[in-house]
Amino acid sequence: MYVLxxxxxxxxFGYYTMLAILLLxxxxxxxxxxxxxxxxxxVFLALVYFMPMIGGIIADKWNFQKTVTLGIVVMFLGYLVMxxxxxxxxxxxxxxxxxxxxxxxxxxxxxxxxxxxxxxxVMVGDLYNNPKYEAKRDVAFSLFYMAIxxxxxxxxxxxxxxxxxxxxxxxxxxxxxxxxxxxxxIAGEVVKPxxxxxxxxFSGIAEAGPALTEWCQTYVDSxxxxxSYAFAVACFSMVLSFVIYKLGRKTYQGVSDSxxxxxxxxxxxxxxxxxxxxxxxxxxxxxxxxVVIFFWMVFHQNxxxxxxxxxxxxxxxxxxxxxxxxxxxxxxLIVVVVYAAxxxxxxxxxxxxxxxxxxxxxxxxxxxxxxxxTPDPVTGIQPQIYQQFNPFxxxxxxxxxxAIFSWLAKKKKEPSAPRKIGYGMLVAGLxxxxxxxxxIGLGTVAxxxxxxxxxxxxxxxxxxxxxxxxxxxxxxxxxxxxxxxYKGMMMGCWFGATAIGNLLTAIPALLxxxxxxxxxxxxxxxxCVVSALFIFAMMKKLEAAxxxxxxxxxxxxxxxxxxxxx
Numbered sequence: 001m002y003v004l005x006x007x008x009x010x011x012x013f014g015y016y017t018m019l020a021i022l023l024l025x026x027x028x029x030x031x032x033x034x035x036x037x038x039x040x041x042x043v044f045l046a047l048v049y050f051m052p053m054i055g056g057i058i059a060d061k062w063n064f065q066k067t068v069t070l071g072i073v074v075m076f077l078g079y080l081v082m083x084x085x086x087x088x089x090x091x092x093x094x095x096x097x098x099x100x101x102x103x104x105x106x107x108x109x110x111x112x113x114x115x116x117x118x119x120x121x122v123m124v125g126d127l128y129n130n131p132k133y134e135a136k137r138d139v140a141f142s143l144f145y146m147a148i149x150x151x152x153x154x155x156x157x158x159x160x161x162x163x164x165x166x167x168x169x170x171x172x173x174x175x176x177x178x179x180x181x182x183x184x185x186i187a188g189e190v191v192k193p194x195x196x197x198x199x200x201x202f203s204g205i206a207e208a209g210p211a212l213t214e215w216c217q218t219y220v221d222s223x224x225x226x227x228s229y230a231f232a233v234a235c236f237s238m239v240l241s242f243v244i245y246k247l248g249r250k251t252y253q254g255v256s257d258s259x260x261x262x263x264x265x266x267x268x269x270x271x272x273x274x275x276x277x278x279x280x281x282x283x284x285x286x287x288x289x290x291v292v293i294f295f296w297m298v299f300h301q302n303x304x305x306x307x308x309x310x311x312x313x314x315x316x317x318x319x320x321x322x323x324x325x326x327x328x329x330x331x332x333l334i335v336v337v338v339y340a341a342x343x344x345x346x347x348x349x350x351x352x353x354x355x356x357x358x359x360x361x362x363x364x365x366x367x368x369x370x371x372x373x374t375p376d377p378v379t380g381i382q383p384q385i386y387q388q389f390n391p392f393x394x395x396x397x398x399x400x401x402x403a404i405f406s407w408l409a410k411k412k413k414e415p416s417a418p419r420k421i422g423y424g425m426l427v428a429g430l431x432x433x434x435x436x437x438x439x440i441g442l443g444t445v446a447x448x449x450x451x452x453x454x455x456x457x458x459x460x461x462x463x464x465x466x467x468x469x470x471x472x473x474x475x476x477x478x479x480x481x482x483x484x485x486y487k488g489m490m491m492g493c494w495f496g497a498t499a500i501g502n503l504l505t506a507i508p509a510l511l512x513x514x515x516x517x518x519x520x521x522x523x524x525x526x527x528c529v530v531s532a533l534f535i536f537a538m539m540k541k542l543e544a545a546x547x548x549x550x551x552x553x554x555x556x557x558x559x560x561x562x563x564x565x566x
Contacts, residue, residue, distance in 0.1 A: 001140050003248030004124050005147035010241030011072065011116060013151030014079060014234035016391075018109070019303050020156045020384040021163075021227050024179075024311070029224040030093035030102075031183035038304055038509025044106050045300060045502030051114020053492040059119045065249070068123070071116030072245065076238040078108030083231035085224070118495060126255050137480075139402075145471070146398050149391035151237075156388040157328040159230040163382060166226030170218055174380050175202055176311045176449065179223055182216035278483040284418070284542045285481060285490055287535070289497035291421055294531045295470055296501030298428055298524045299463060302387055305508045305520060306435075310383035310456055312446040313439070313517065318453045319377035325457060326378055326385055330370045331392045336363040342399045386456050393464035401468045417481075418542040422535040424469035429528030431462035436521035444513050 022044070026037040059067040082105040086098035093099045124144055128137040167174055181199045184191050185208070191199070196208070203219075205212045273281070324330040336359060343356035408414040415423065438455040482490035508520050535542070 001124060001127055001144065003244065003251045004120055004127075005144045007241045007245040007248070008120055008144065009147045009151040010237045010244060011075065011151075012148045013155055014075070014237035014241075015109075015113065016152040016155035016387070017159055017230050017234045017237070018079065018082065020387045021159045021230055023304060023307055024384060025224070025227040028179040028183075028220060028227070029088055030096070030099055031088075031180075031187060032093055034308060034512045035506075035510045038512070039506045040106075041304055042503050042506035042509070044110060045505060046499045047107070047110035048113045048117075049495045049499035049502055051110050052118030052495045053114075055114035055116070056118050056122070056492055058115065059122070064119050064123055065252075065255075067115050067119050068245065069242075071112045071114070071119070072238055072242045073112070074115060075109055075112030076235055076242075078105045078110075078112055079231050079234040079238060081105035081108065083228050083235055085228045087221070118491065122491070123252060123255050127252070142398060142402060146395055149394040152391035153331065153388050153395060154328055156385045158233055159227070160382045160385050162229040162233065163223060163226030164380075166229060167219075167222050170222050172219055172222055174223070174382050176316065176383055178202055178219060182219050185213055185216045186220065273483050278485070280541075280544070281481055281483055282486065282490070285478065285493070287538050287542060288418055288421060289493055291425060291531045291535045292470070292494070292497045293501040293504070294527050295421075295425060295428060295466075296498050297504040297507075298432065298528060299467060300502055300505045301508060301524070302390060302460070302463075304505055305512060306386070306456065306459070307383050308509075308512060309435075309439075309451075309517065310386045311449075313442055313449055313451045314383070314386075314453055314456060315450050316381045317377040317379050318381060321371070322454060322457070323374050323376060323378040324367070324371050325389070325453075326381055327370055327374060328388055330367055331388065333363045333366045333370070335392070335396050336360075337367070338396050338399060342403075381453065386453075386460065389457055389460040390464055390467070393461055394467065397464060397468060416543050418535060418539060420469045422532050422539070424466040425528045425532035425535065427466035427469060428463060429525045429532065431459050431466065432521045432524040432528065434462060435459050436518050436525060439516075439518035439521060442517050444516055 023037050023041050026032050026040060027034070030037075032040070055067060055071065081101060084101070086101060088096045088098050121144075124140060125137070128134055128140060164174060177195075177198055181191060181195045184195075185199070191208075199212070199216075200206055203212065203215050205215055318326060340356045340360035340363060344353055344360060347353050347356065405414055435455065438451065442451070478490055478494050508524065511520055511523075
């Protein structure tokens with residue numbers, strides 16, 4: 001499991017490196033409006049989650065382990081194409097060869113992810129088909145999910161550093177307002193007087209003319225080069241993932257290595273269900289998938305409208321204790337503090353407690369050192385950096401989540417999976433309610449980026465609580481509840497629901513700049529609340545379906561497995 005999790009960490013680092021800057025890259029290099037860039041972003045996200053359905057069919061017909069290997073290779077090629085620094089040239093994006101090369105790269109990445117993502121998760125699940133290890137399945141998926149977020153946590157900081165490096169090579173610095181204005185100058189469009197004032201002040205060139213146009217082209221090329229550097233790092237992460245996966249192949253040898261073996265293993269450990277039980281479980285899963293669509297629609301605004309909010313409305317400066325949140329190493333040390341503290345109080349071994357205490361003290365000292373040496377305020381914060389807070393919260397809060405639900409389980413008060421999903425939707429609604437309140441009076445277009453960074457940081461914290469209620473156990477829940485004969489189909493439907501939700505992320509982007517930004521968040525709040533009310537209205541049917549007992553002939557032999565599924 002650790003080998004597969006680490007291989008996934010490398011792949012997810014590359015994916016989230018690209019996802020952190022995709023919207024910004026589309027707008028900076030190709031001068032696309034938010035609605036168009038948002039549509040491309042959402043279609044790509046949808047493909048990333050639709051393709052595992054096809055990838056699963058290929059693995060069923062061929063071989064899971066080889067399909068995962070092929071997925072890594074195809075993703076590498078996609079990131080390699082994205083890393084090629086092609087110039088947009090004159091004219092619109094749609095007349096530029098570079099634009100269609102970029103589309104080809106996104107298709108390669110989505111196809112490679114389809115071959116890799118779902119099939120690797122099937123391999124993790126098959127490690128626990130043996131009833132001896134079945135009870136550890138949820139913990140395994142929690143660790144696996146945490147590994148994903150470790151990779152995701154470092155990705156935004158890498159993109160920020162590489163972007164700054166490319167700009168500094170031409171004695172430039174990042175400013176969120178400049179790329180859009182530069183593209184207007186390059187295209188020969190009329191620029192608002194206030195925007196021209198910002199540009200001339202930033203560039204030091206007093207008036208419009210060839211010199212200013214050349215400076216604008218240099219700025220756009222520099223920032224695009226920085227994004228290309230980030231895509232190159234994603235290529236390297238694919239190589240690292242490949243090496244880990246291949247060097248550790250002995251540890252998962254024989255797992256999911258053929259359709260026959262996978263079917264045989266699954267059949268030996270699964271209860272037999274009546275037609276009525278099969279139907280009720282499928283209906284229950286489809287109802288859950290309906291709600292999951294809207295969760296991912298609102299949650300994946302992190303790389304879209306929440307990034308636009310960071311770019312246009314949020315102050316690029318952060319002071320006080322907040323400023324260390326923009327140092328990923330400080331966040332990593334906070335994670336060490338959390339885990340060391342848990343070990344210190346939970347371990348019964350004096351040796352482990354001693355090591356934990358030393359790690360806790362060292363981490364606190366490191367945090368203090370970073371805090372003392374970080375400028376106050378930190379300036380020039382790039383919008384994609386906010387995306388590191390969600391994976392940081394996931395990694396840091398997972399021990400609390402596991403502890404709380406373990407305690408509730410001992411008390412026999414742990415909520416059912418459908419109920420957790422309902423609570424997750426309500427919490428997500430709360431997160432966007434906070435955004436709506438913080439956005440009152442901002443209008444449709446930012447006059448100046450003055451909103452405190454704490455608004456987005458706090459919102460990401462709330463959204464992470466929602467994610468922990470829904471996402472980590474989602475695939476594990478599907479693998480338990482899905483009827484044995486339709487497990488592959490139901491897993492595919494899970495990814496399909498996620499894909500539809502990702503496709504719908506474009507809707508708020510289409511509204512961006514047309515209605516007050518606060519109203520966009522209100523719409524998302526309403527979607528969350530309606531979805532929660534829907535799932536609570538169906539709760540009796542859902543819980544009844546997921547607690548169906550196996551057919552009598554199989555009940556005794558599978559009592560432990562079924563109890564865990566319930």
